[in-house]
Amino acid sequence: MTLYEHDGDFVINYEGSEIMHSRANASERLLGETGVAGRGGTGDSRLLIGGLGLGFTLRRVLELVGSGATVEVVELVPEVVAWNRTYLQPLHPGILADPRVSVRVDDVGAVIRAAETGAYDAILLDVDNGPVALVAETNRALYARSGLGEIRRVLKPGGRAVFWSAGPDARFAARLRQTGFSVTEVPAKVHSGARRAAYLLFVADRGQRG
Secondary structure (H helix, E strand, O other): OEEEEEOOEEEEEEOOEEEEEOOOOHHHHHHHHHHHOOOOOOOOOEEEEEOOOOOHHHHHHHHHOOOOOEEEEEEOOHHHHHHHHOOOOOOOOOHHHOOOEEEEEOOHHHHHHHOOOOOEEEEEEOOEEEEOOOOOHHHHHHHOHHHHHHHHHHEEEEEEEEEEEOOOOHHHHHHHHHOOEEEEEEEEOOOOOOOOOOEEEEEEEEOOOO
């Protein structure tokens, strides 16, 4: 994984292919907005972000939540965290130093499995390419029935999980419903000015009971 900068734009490549670009941030910001909408915005709310990337989801969440919120960020690749603390500072000055934020280098699936029941108001996952086209086989468990069950367990009643995806996946939506979530699919654009959506957010809401 490598980071490139050109005229103020930043690109992260993986095995020679571009996977993130600082100008293509609309879907990451929408992930933050959708996760916070209607919940987790005030008081002592606790949110988990899986995948730091270029920091756009975290920045949007911090713009929307209250001063008493706690935002936990879990990133698997230590270099990505280091880049956000150094080279990527011009994109989002100071977001990792925000007192509401804690950053952990770890597997978000392992963090979820170790969390107490009802720990989070919202969980936002931008891991791999979503359930559609996994790059890392180790991420498969996160989107399986067992992983979804753990996500539901650690959400508070009325909590919400949002999954970034490279595209539609009817089987994943069905697994979410089978796990007890109500599901909404939200189209997401690459750029805010794009005519059509290229990606998809799976919004999974946990009911107040069970």
